[in-house]
Amino acid sequence: MEYLVIVKRDCETCQMVAPVLADLQNVSTLTLYSQDDTTFPEATGGALDDTSLEESWRHNVEIVPTLIRIENGRETTRTEGWDRADWVRVTGINALGENLPVFRPGCGSKSVEPGMPERLALKFGNMHFESRAIEVDEMDDPAEVAYDRGWTDGLPVIPATDLRIARMLAGTTRKPDEIIGDIPPNLIPCTVEKAAINAVMAGCRPEYFPVVLAAVDAVLKPEFSMHGLLATLWFSGPVIIVNGPVAKRIGMNSQGNALGQGNRANATIGRALQLIIRNVGGGRPQEIDRSILGNPGKYTFCFAEDESDPDWVPLNLARGHAAGTSTVTLFHGDGVQGVADQKSRDPESLARSLALALWSVCHPKLAQWSHAILVLSPDHYAIFREGGWGRAEIEAGIWQALKRPGHEIVEGAGGVEEGIDHARADEMIDKFHPGGLLVVRAGGVGGLFSAIIGGWTAHRRNEDVQIVSQEIGT
């Protein structure tokens, strides 16, 4: 009988089974590999060298020791760790390891340490990428080459080496050659591999990648109108709101400074989406991106909703997703406008106060021109909650408080020519289209402040341009 065994010295179970291996060697053909030290096991006179881990990878070894029975050159069965009965089953030798404990778990194979499977697949397997390789001369700096080639948003990028791309692709079950869709403005088909390259460059960890892919899926929905958002003269760019268990799992920030810098997931997921649009779609500022001023969120704008209060209905549930689902919601948003209200102590006053501030979105005398996100801070939310208001009451209360007599905001009223049409002077005017105000909870404690993220002026055509949500896959 012929056996193949893979061990490492740095494993107490491997050390324990060394005498068993010596016995096996005496009665059969044993091919023994060590992952870390070829002088181990001493009882067998050492082992063959698998410090490259090629044999471990080819035999798909996850645990050491692994005992594989080979008949006619092919594996017929295997066992992992030390389970005496199973070793007896594989070898048919009843006396094997009689003086050893019945069972000892093995140790992790070095070939499955984090990042190693991808490294080994690249080295020994047939993994290859379709995207062309750009050679950087050894005298050049890859980060500078990326700048020179126009691949960055102005900040440095992580060079997309094959190993980094392989690791990013390990973050999803989607196949590298799957076409996600046509990326505007140039409508270029984008593969999962291309998205992975840009996610690497943005600084994403592999576990963020399904969120990036969901965001790309979302912006490609026709009703989101990503092309127009990219090309607009207005300030807006895609804003990603993440809901559900994924946010905690990948360490997103929904607390203090949630809309600001400092959290890798928040920062890089939004950036990856923008780099895909820039690099794959060809959407560049002062070219197809015609924004007059832009906004800093066009580098990246991604945050998670604070779902820590079980009484709060998260945004994705309010938008029809099932509880426990992880989603991205994509909004066409501008920068952040702060709202201070340190005197309201009841929900009615606070709703009226926030409504006053929300009228400034786009222009205080324009209505139904752009949507908005209201990011409720914990301290403002506490006033609503103590008053017995949840999401439904907050949305309804603010909606009601947002109604304004048309004559106050028609063209020319107040000595300002901008304004709504005179024909609406006798109406009560809603600031937003139905569904055009998203209320989201985020932020840290200590300030009676909330934030408004104004929306795109194309929201005035609310059937053509819609906020979209997308479940995050694997």
Place this chain on the structure above:
Amino acid sequence: MIPKGYLMRDPTAETAAVQRERLTPPADLSGATIGLLSISKERSAEFLDYVEERLTGRGLNVLRFEKPTHTKPAPESVLQEIIERCDVVVEGLAD
């Protein structure tokens, strides 16, 4: 062939060339300011004097620049000044 350098994958739609393309030279120099950059090698000044004479003789604007040594790339300040003030540049060798 195993390249000696560092390989990274292209994040774009790959509609651009593998090699960077040179900027297209202007079709017409009228009104352009031409920078003459001496690399500070022997006799590069004399060479560029002659080029300047030819260009100004055609009614073109010429500005002169010099990098401190031909053994090193031009300092960023020199390049920035050329970019700021000129439309095209001629980098002068000599010997």
